[in-house]
Each structure stands twice: as structure tokens, then as C-alpha cells.
Amino acid sequence: MGEPMIEIKGLCKSFETKNGRVDALQNIDLTIGRGDIFGVIGMSGAGKSTLVRCMNQLERPDRGQVLFDGVDLCALPAKELRQARRQMSMIFQQFNLLEQRTALQNVCFPLEIAGEPKENARARGRELLQLVGLTEREGAYPAQLSGGQKQRVAIARALSTNPKVLLCDEATSALDPTTTASILALLQKINRTLGITIVIITHEMSVIEEICNRVAIIDRSAIAECGRVDEIFQNPQSEAARKLVYPEGRAARQLIGRRCLRIVFDGSSSFEPVIANMVLACKAPINILFANTKNIEGRAFGQMVVQTPEDQALVERMIRYLHAQNLTAEEVSGYVE
Numbered sequence: 001m002g003e004p005m006i007e008i009k010g011l012c013k014s015f016e017t018k019n020g021r022v023d024a025l026q027n028i029d030l031t032i033g034r035g036d037i038f039g040v041i042g043m044s045g046a047g048k049s050t051l052v053r054c055m056n057q058l059e060r061p062d063r064g065q066v067l068f069d070g071v072d073l074c075a076l077p078a079k080e081l082r083q084a085r086r087q088m089s090m091i092f093q094q095f096n097l098l099e100q101r102t103a104l105q106n107v108c109f110p111l112e113i114a115g116e117p118k119e120n121a122r123a124r125g126r127e128l129l130q131l132v133g134l135t136e137r138e139g140a141y142p143a144q145l146s147g148g149q150k151q152r153v154a155i156a157r158a159l160s161t162n163p164k165v166l167l168c169d170e171a172t173s174a175l176d177p178t179t180t181a182s183i184l185a186l187l188q189k190i191n192r193t194l195g196i197t198i199v200i201i202t203h204e205m206s207v208i209e210e211i212c213n214r215v216a217i218i219d220r221s222a223i224a225e226c227g228r229v230d231e232i233f234q235n236p237q238s239e240a241a242r243k244l245v246y247p248e249g250r251a252a253r254q255l256i257g258r259r260c261l262r263i264v265f266d267g268s269s270s271f272e273p274v275i276a277n278m279v280l281a282c283k284a285p286i287n288i289l290f291a292n293t294k295n296i297e298g299r300a301f302g303q304m305v306v307q308t309p310e311d312q313a314l315v316e317r318m319i320r321y322l323h324a325q326n327l328t329a330e331e332v333s334g335y336v337e
């Protein structure tokens with residue numbers, strides 16, 4: 001992790017409702033590094049949106065600090081807070097575009113509010129529409145754009161104030177898988193080329209795996225686990241993390257009972273030769289019980305649970321073979337929650 005961009009310390013937030021008090025966030029400590037693509041994942045109601053809204057002070061925390069590039073936002077007077085907020089843009093699931101304005105006018109809007117001369121704003125708006133691949137649609141109204149195109153306009157608008165951080169609250173949840181992939185690729189490009197730190201709130205592990213380098217798992221208002229995505233994926237410690245890494249865990253666990261191996265693919269190999277060669281090398285059949293894997297440009301990511309014959313020496317041979325291919329492999333026979 002690079003130097004901190006956002007540091008959250010001892011943050012608490014509760015809401016009074018007619019059914020009593022809801023503790024939405026309890027004692028959150030979190031550090032997001034400069035240049036991270038940082039994921040926050042959790043089940044519905046876990047507190048993700050409240051956390052991201054506390055980051056930019058749309059919600060004022062009850063207790064704790066939110067340090068943004070070293071400055072405590074909770075302690076800033078309103079005017080300074082407004083200025084700081086311009087450095088932390090946000091995009092949403094429902095895009096939140098102004099329907100009466102064209103794509104270009106939407107992108108220019110924050111600049112106009114900031115008092116930027118119209119021509120400068122238009123020039124910057126066009127640059128940003130080019131960055132998000134929408135040059136041809138600058139005159140289109142939101143109703144004439146697809147969901148993915150609307151999110152591209154929203155991203156261009158969010159970038160217009162040259163933010164240091166882009167907060168994305170379920171930004172791909174309303175999109176189909178192909179469009180989701182293209183928006184995630186755009187966010188990755190923005191992170192790499194503009195050096196903008198990105199925070200992604202999602203309930204989908206696939207989004208985290210796709211582009212995040214670090215992740216915090218939030219469970220019932222608290223951080224259950226936080227760290228590098230590859231490490232958590234390979235060795236989840238908390239129950240909440242295990243549930244996310246094994247999305248169909250219950251079904252898999254019911255099947256597990258005899259000898260099984262869990263194999264984690266971290267992108268350093270492809271599936272076909274590894275599994276087929278293991279079968280050939282160990283001269284034993286296997287049965288794939290569970291696979292949550294994907295093939296990206298010939299490289300394998302994800303995990304598999306395979307059932308093996310009941311032969312201890314054979315299982316050890318398979319594990320040695322997989323380790324020699326630099327894969328994580330462990331026996332999960334009898335694995336329970």
C-alpha cells in the first residue's frame with residue numbers, strides 16, 4: 001500500500017428510526033492507499049453505503065475521524081468541506097444525470113457551478129467524453145443513452161473537477177455483465193493513467209476480483225477483514241470472507257465429506273494443462289465438485305474444489321504436483337463453517 005489517501009479512525013454512525021436506534025457503523029478503522037483500487041464488500045444492510053457517505057461527509061459520523069490526504073474532514077467548517085469534497089467525486093448505481101441536459105452539458109455542470117468560463121468547461125468536457133469513449137454522443141440526452149453510456153457520462157462528470165478520489169457506490173449493479181466489464185476496464189484505465197484512487201462499493205465478489213487490489217469486508221456494521229484481494233481470496237480468515245469467497249459454499253460443503261482438494265488459481269497458470277496434467281501425472285481420476293473460475297486472456301483465476309480417490313499417498317502426490325505448479329492447494333475434507 002502506498003501512503004494513505006483516506007484514513008478512517010474509530011468511526012461510528014447510528015440512525016434513530018421509529019423502530020429504535022440502528023448502529024450502521026461501529027468503530028471502523030480503515031486505510032485506503034494513494035493509487036489503490038479499494039473494494040468495500042458486504043451483504044445488503046451491512047453498512048457499505050453509510051461508510052462511503054461518511055467518507056465524503058454526505059453523512060456526518062457520530063464519532064471518529066475521516067482523514068482525506070491528511071486533513072480531518074469531520075473537523076472542517078462548511079466552506080472548506082465543500083472545497084475538499086470537490087476532490088472526492090462520486091458515481092452511483094442510478095447514474096443521477098440531469099435529464100434535461102445533453103451528455104456534454106452534464107459533464108460541464110460541476111465546472112459551471114465552480115464558475116469556470118463556459119468555453120473552458122466545454123473544452124474540458126469534450127476531453128473527458130473522449131476519455132470515456134463517448135465523443136460521438138456529446139449531444140445525446142440521457143434518455144437516448146444506454147445504461148453503460150450513462151455511467152460513462154457520470155464518470156466523465158465526476159472527473160471534471162480533477163478529483164484525487166473517485167467513490168463508486170454500486171456503480172455497475174444496474175448493468176449487464178458485458179457492460180459491467182467495460183465500465184470496470186474504464187475505471188482501471190482511469191486509475192492507471194490519471195493516478196486517481198478509486199473506492200468501489202459492491203455486493204459482488206466478481207467486481208472485487210476483477211479490478212481491486214485491496215478490499216475491506218464489512219459485516220453487520222463492522223470490518224470483518226481487510227487486506228490484499230489475492231491474499232483474502234486464497235486464505236479467507238473470517239466467516240464473512242469465506243461466505244464471499246465460496247458464494248455457493250453451502251452447496252459445495254454439502255458435497256464435501258470425502259477427500260477433497262481446494263485449488264486456487266491466481267492467474268499464473270491456465271486450467272486445462274494443469275488439471276489434465278495432474279490427472280495424467282498422478283494416474284488418478286478427479287471429480288470437479290465446485291468451480292468458480294474464469295479465464296482471462298488464457299490465464300486462470302478463481303478456485304475449484306475437486307474430489308479425489310480415498311488414497312492418502314495419492315492426495316499428497318496431487319498436492320505436491322499442484323504446489324510445483326505454484327498453485328495454492330489444500331485438503332478441505334470435513335471443512336465446516
Ligand SMILES: Nc1ncnc2c1ncn2[C@@H]1O[C@H](COP(=O)(O)OP(=O)(O)OP(=O)(O)O)[C@@H](O)[C@H]1O
Binds near residue numbers: 022024042051203
Ligand atoms: N438514513 C437512514 N435512516 C435510518 N436508517 C438508515 C439510514 N441509512 C442507512 N440506514 C440503516 O443502516 C444500515 C446500513 O445501511 P447501508 O445502506 O449503509 O447498508 P448497505 O450495506 O449499503 O446496504 P445495501 O447494499 O442494501 O444498500 C441498515 O440497517 C439501514 O437500514
